[in-house]
Amino acid sequence: MTNITFRNLGREWDLAHDESVEAVRRVLASSVFVLGAEVSSFETEFAGFCTTRYSVGVGSGLAALELALRSLEIGRGDEVIVPAYTFVATWLAVAAVGATPIGADVDLGTGNLDPDAAAAAISPRTAAIVPVHLFGIPAPMDELGSLAVKHGLAVVEDAAQAHGARIRGRSVGTLGDAAAFSFYPTKNLGAAGDAGAVTTDRADVAQRVRQYRSYGATEPGVFDSYGTNSRLDEVQAAILRVRLSHLPELTERRRRIADRYSAGLGDLLSVPAVPNGHSPVWHIYNVRVPCRDRLSAHLATRGIETASYYRLLPADQAVLRHVPRTSTPSADELSRTALALPCHPAMEQAVDRIVDEIGAFFRGTP
Numbered sequence: 188m189t190n191i192t193f194r195n196l197g198r199e200w201d202l203a204h205d206e207s208v209e210a211v212r213r214v215l216a217s218s219v220f221v222l223g224a225e226v227s228s229f230e231t232e233f234a235g236f237c238t239t240r241y242s243v244g245v246g247s248g249l250a251a252l253e254l255a256l257r258s259l260e261i262g263r264g265d266e267v268i269v270p271a272y273t274f275v276a277t278w279l280a281v282a283a284v285g286a287t288p289i290g291a292d293v294d295l296g297t298g299n300l301d302p303d304a305a306a307a308a309i310s311p312r313t314a315a316i317v318p319v320h321l322f323g324i325p326a327p328m329d330e331l332g333s334l335a336v337k338h339g340l341a342v343v344e345d346a347a348q349a350h351g352a353r354i355r356g357r358s359v360g361t362l363g364d365a366a367a368f369s370f371y372p373t374k375n376l377g378a379a380g381d382a383g384a385v386t387t388d389r390a391d392v393a394q395r396v397r398q399y400r401s402y403g404a405t406e407p408g409v410f411d412s413y414g415t416n417s418r419l420d421e422v423q424a425a426i427l428r429v430r431l432s433h434l435p436e437l438t439e440r441r442r443r444i445a446d447r448y449s450a451g452l453g454d455l456l457s458v459p460a461v462p463n464g465h466s467p468v469w470h471i472y473n474v475r476v477p478c479r480d481r482l483s484a485h486l487a488t489r490g491i492e493t494a495s496y497y498r499l500l501p502a503d504q505a506v507l508r509h510v511p512r513t514s515t516p517s518a519d520e521l522s523r524t525a526l527a528l529p530c531h532p533a534m535e536q537a538v539d540r541i542v543d544e545i546g547a548f549f550r551g552t553p
């Protein structure tokens with residue numbers, strides 16, 4: 188019986204091997220490595236994919252979040268509402284610009300920011316909300332958007348896990364003032380190294396992110412604002428163009444896997460509760476089960492690798508101990524019960540075996 192790994196990046200890369208090698212060759216032959224034709228072409232193509240007016244390539248997803256927040260003038264003295272259950276980068280970006288992340292509780296069925304909890308977390312200092320489209324399921328942007336309008340808050344989507352996810356046909360990346368994408372190798376759209384992008388419909392935001400990613404230059408040799416060095420490079424952009432062209436098909440495969448899991452496991456444990464009209468892209472297929480650690484140990488003995496996100500919440504990380512800890516019972520429960528099952532485009536045939544093994548575990552007939 189072959190092992191089923193949580194991911195299989197090797198198989199995914201095999202799907203576009205020759206095209207990727209050709210893309211790298213093209214960049215080497217051009218000897219243009221930073222902010223050249225590949226980056227601008229990728230930016231145009233990724234904006235087209237997201238249906239946003241602008242896309243600006245940067246060095247990572249964390250940089251995309253941070254530069255998006257800075258471009259909206261979020262900083263010292265501001266509070267930013269973030270989901271209590273997310274990857275630590277969401278919180279670190281807020282802290283990096285000098286603002287205070289305020290954790291709000293999440294919906295148990297999706298892990299996404301709960302609009303009522305977000306509303307309750309608003310204070311006179313609140314300046315922005317950063318919803319995360321967690322595991323590839325779009326956050327409830329209609330409700331969060333209304334809240335932001337009512338209180339005059341900026342909205343930055345953390346779309347690091349959700350390339351191509353939609354709400355009633357509208358793509359993530361278009362649903363706030365700006366959005367941050369990561370192209371870390373394991374993300375649904377992954378580079379061969381670190382990379383990220385900010386998408387936005389706002390010309391002022393796009394222009395500022397372009398400026399900030401390259402030392403804050405307003406024109407060559409003139410530096411009169413914040414700046415850093417966080418540019419998407421030509422090699423990554425060329426590779427991302429290849430991989431973007433395959434993404435719709437790979438997302439369809441993830442959807443078929445998720446559908447088979449949900450149909451096969453819904454009676455045994457809590458499967459993701461996708462809101463009506465939301466189309467996830469299943470970066471991670473995450474279930475909830477009280478005996479999480481026993482089930483994952485059982486699956487490991489059967490050669491099936493699983494993962495548990497996020498065992499230690501951002502608010503409980505020592506690096507964020509200066510941030511006020513709020514009460515977030517659902518986030519706490521998810522940190523104890525969430526189990527992520529293998530869900531990657533190269534594993535379609537293995538789903539049935541995983542469903543069978545989980546069934547056997549619950550029947551006690553291993």
Ligand SMILES: *Cc1c(COP(=O)(O)O)cnc(C)c1O
Binds near residue numbers: 250273276345
């Ligand atoms: C991966 C990720 C990030 C950070 O992206 P990097 O490219 O690794 O910097 C931010 N937020 C979420 C939710 C992520 O999953």
